[in-house]
Amino acid sequence: MTEFELKFQVPGERVEALDTALRRGPVQVKRLRARYYDTPLEALARHGLVLRVRQEGRHWVQTAKGPGRNGFERLEHEVPLDDGDSTPDIERHAIHPVGKLLRKALGDAAQELHPVFETDVNRLTRTVEAAGTAVEIALDRGRVRAGKRSHPVQEVEFELKQGSPAAATELAQSWCEEHGLWLDPLSKSALGRRLAHGGPEGNPVQATPLEDKPESSSALVATVIDGALQQVLGNARELASGRGGDEHIHQLRVGLRRLRTALRELKDVAGLQALDPAIEPALRALFQVLGHHRDRATLLPQLEGVMEKAGAPSMKGWHPELPDVGGAIRDPAFQGAVLQLVALVQELRDAPQDTPLKAMRKSVATRLHKLRRTVERDGKKFARLPEPKRHRVRKRLKRLRYLSELVRPLYAPRDVDRFVKSLKTLQDALGEYQDAATARGLFEAHAKEEPTAWFAVGWLAAREHDIAQECEQACRDTAADMKPFWT
Template sequence: MADTKREIERKYDADADTRLPDLTRVSEVADVRDRGVDELDAVYYDTGDLRLAAASVTLRRRTGGADAGWHLKLPVAPEIRDEISAPLSDDIPGELRALVRVYTRDAELAPVVRLRSVRNVRHLLDADGALLAEVSRDEVHAERPPDGGRTARWDEIEVELADGGDPALLDAVDKRLRKAGLHKATAPSKLARALAETGTAPASRPAAPPPRTAGDHILGYLREQADALVSYDPGVRRDLPDAVHQMRVATRRLRSALRTYRKILDREVTRPVTDELTWLAGELGVARDQEVLAERLRSRVDALPDTLLLGPVAARLKAWAVAAGSDARGTALAALDSTRYLDLLSALDALLEEPPLLKAAGKAADAALPDAVLKEYDRLSRRVEHALALPAGGERDVALHDARKAAKRTRYAAEAAAQALGRPARQFAKRMKAVQKVLGDHQDSVVARHTLRDLAIRADAAGESAFTWGLLYGQESARAAEREAELPQVWERATGPGLRAALTG
C-alpha cells in the first residue's frame, strides 16, 4: 500500500565552498541538530520521449537513507508536490504505474537517469525539540543508464518543511540563506537539472502567441480544459476530495465548447471527440452524483432532532452510501483504466494539434463569439419557458432538468468567451450560474426523493420504521416546490434588460 505526504521545499544552488549560515538566528529555530550522512542511489524512470518530466512528474526507485523505496512526485503548486511512496521492489508498483498512465499512455517506462547523492542532513528544531524543517546538503552525481553515458555533478541545498509545519518558516530560512549569499536553484528538481546537463531535456509545448482571432481564443480555452482533465486524473485515482467533480467539469466544458462553437471548429470533425467526452462525463458522473447525493442525505439526517430518528437511520444511510460509493468509484476507475479513455486523450491531442478551423475562426472574437453564446441562451430561454408552462409533476421535473443542462451549457459558452469579451461575458456567465443553481437544487431533490423512497422500502422490508425516510421525502418535496416557485424571479433577474446588448457591445 502506497503512502502519501505533502512535500513543501526550496532548493538552492551550492558549490564545494558553500557553508550554511547559523540558522538558530531564525527566530523560530532553537537548535540545529546534525543527523549524519546518507548515501542515496536513485534511478528515475520515464518514457523514451520523457513524458513524465515534461509534466513535472518524477518516478524513481531509491536505495539508501530512511525512506528507501519507490517514490512518485506529482506537482501541486510551485515548490509543493505530493510524494506517493511504495515499498522497495524490482518492478514499478502497479499503483504508481496507474497514477502516471494519463501521461505515459501505456508507453514503456525505463530508466533515464541515475542520481547518486551524498546527503548531509540537519534538523531544525523548536524550543520543545519538535522538528520544524530538514536541511540537506547534497553532492549529486548524475549519469545516463545503462552504460553511464554523459555525466554531470553539482552541489545543492534543500530545505524541506516538516509535516504540518508553517510555510512562513521557509520564508524566514530563505531570508537567512540569501543574506549568506545563497541563491534559489536554477532547476526545479534534481531530475530536471540532470536531464538538462546530460544532454536531453523534455520537449516543452511552444508558448502560444497572444490570441488575436476568435479561433485563437477558443483553442486556448480548449487547451486549458484538456490540461485540467489530465491533471485531475491522478487525483481521481487517489480519491482526493473534489477530484471527480473537477475532472467531470473539465470534460463537460470541452464538450460544451466543441458543440457551441461549431462555426469555429468543424462539427463533423469534432463530433467523434464530443461523443467520447459525453461517455467519459457519464462514467465520472456516477461517482460525482453519488458524492452529492450522499452528502445531501447526510446533512438532512443530521439536521433532524433525535425524536424524529426512528430506527437505525444513520446506520442504514451509511451502509447505503458505502456500497453505492464503492460501485460508483469502481465505474470511474474502470473508465480511466480503459483503452477507450486513452484513445480519447490521443484524439483530443490530435484535434488540438491540427484543429479543423472554419472561416469564422479567422474573425475578430467580438464579431464571432457573442452569437454562439446567445444561441445557447435562446435554447435555454425556450426550455425554461416550456418548463414553467407545465403543471407540477414528473413531466415538469424532466423539463426543468433539461433546462438545467441548457443553463450549464450557456454558462460554459460564456466562460469560454470571457477572455475575449471580458466583463460582459463574465457577468453573463454569473447570471447563468444563478439560474443553474436553482435548477440544480431542484434536480438534486428529484434524485434524492427516488433514493429516499428506495431506502424506505428497504427499511420496511427489514421490519424497521419508515417514518424518518418518509419525513425526509416530504422535506425534499417541499424543497423542490420552493425552487419551482423561486425560478421565475431568478430567471427574470438573470435575463433583465440589456443582457443581449451588453454581450454584443
C-alpha cells in the same frame, strides 16, 4: 528545441508485458541519476522552468526546460558536460530561448541554486519509426527522492523525435489499449517538488481564466481545449492514482463540462466537425460516473441531517455503493478520447488556414443568443415544465455560462464577467432543485427495500415543488440582468 511528450502510468500487473513488448525491437538500457535545482524561493518553479543535471551512463548532461505552447509541449535544451563537471550553470543555455527565461526568472539569484530533489531510474528505450515519424518509447522504473521522502516511478514516455504529433499520439493510443496505460500529466520534476513540500498528493486543479486576445480562431480553440484538458487530466490523475477526494471530483466534472461545451458549441469553427464521434460518449460516460459518485458520497450525507431535523427516520445505516471512479478514468475509451483531443490541440496550433475572428464572433454570438433565449423562455415557466425539460434548462444554462467564459478573450472582459455573475442566482436555484430531484430518485429506489425511506421521498417531492417555484422567479429576475455582451 521543442519537445512533445506523452507520459503514462503503467499498472503493476502490466509492466512485465510492456517490457517484453519493448524488447521485440532494438533497445537501449541506461541508468539515469539526476539532480534538479532551484533557489530557496523557488524562482524556477514559479516560472514553470526546470534545471537538471543528469548522469547518463558515464556521461553528464545539463538540461533546461520551459513552457511550450500547451500542456504537452515544452522548450528543451541539452548540453553535454565535461567529465567530472556536474555543477549547474545557466549560461550553458545562453544560445537557446530557454536560456533567456532562466536569466529572467533567476535575476541575481543564480548563485543560490541548490539541489532540491533527485531521481534514480533504469530506462529501457526503443525508437519506433514509420511513415516519416520517429517516436522514442522509454520505460522508466526507479524512484524520486526529496530529503527523507521518496516515491516510486513506473511509467512510460512517448517522445516525438520526428514527424507529426498526431502520429505519435496514435502510436501511444495503441500501446495504451494493449497495456492498460493511463495518461499522467505530472512530470518527474513536478513530483519531486511535491515531495520536497511534504508528499505526493496534489491540490485540485481549477480552471485558468482566459485573458489574452487570440491571434486566430484556431489559436483560441486550441487554448480553450488545452486549458480544459489540463484541468481534466490534473484532477483525473489524482483520482486514478487513488489520492483524490471530493474536490478533485468536483473540479474534474467542471473540466469535463468546459471541454464538452467547447466541442459542442465551437464545432463550426477550426474543423471540429471532423472529430471522432466516439469522443463525446466517452467523455459523457465518465461525467455520469462522477455524478453518481458525487450524489452518493456528498449529496446524501448533506441531506441526512436536514431531513432528520424535519422528522425523517435515520438513514445513517444506508451507504449506497460508490462507482469506481479510478477505473472509469483508466478506461481505454476515455484515455483514447483524451489522446485524440491532445492531437487536435497540436493540429490547431499548426493550422495553416483559419476562420477570421470576425466570423468566429458571429458564429459564437449565434450560439450564445440561442442558449440565452431558450433558457429565458423555458425558465419563466419552469414550475410548469415536466422533469426532463427542467433538467434541460439547467444544462443549457451551464453551457451558456461556460461558453461565455471560454470565449471571453473575443469580447470586453468586464462585460463577460458581469454577464456570468448575473447568472449566479439562477444557477444556485437550479442546482438546488436538481439536488432535490436526484436525491428523491435515490430514495425512491431505496424505498423498495426500506419502507422508511418513503418519508424522505415525500419530503423531497414537496421540496422540489417549492424550489421549482423559486427557480421560475429566479429566471424572471435574472432575465432583467442578463445583458448580452456579444451584441
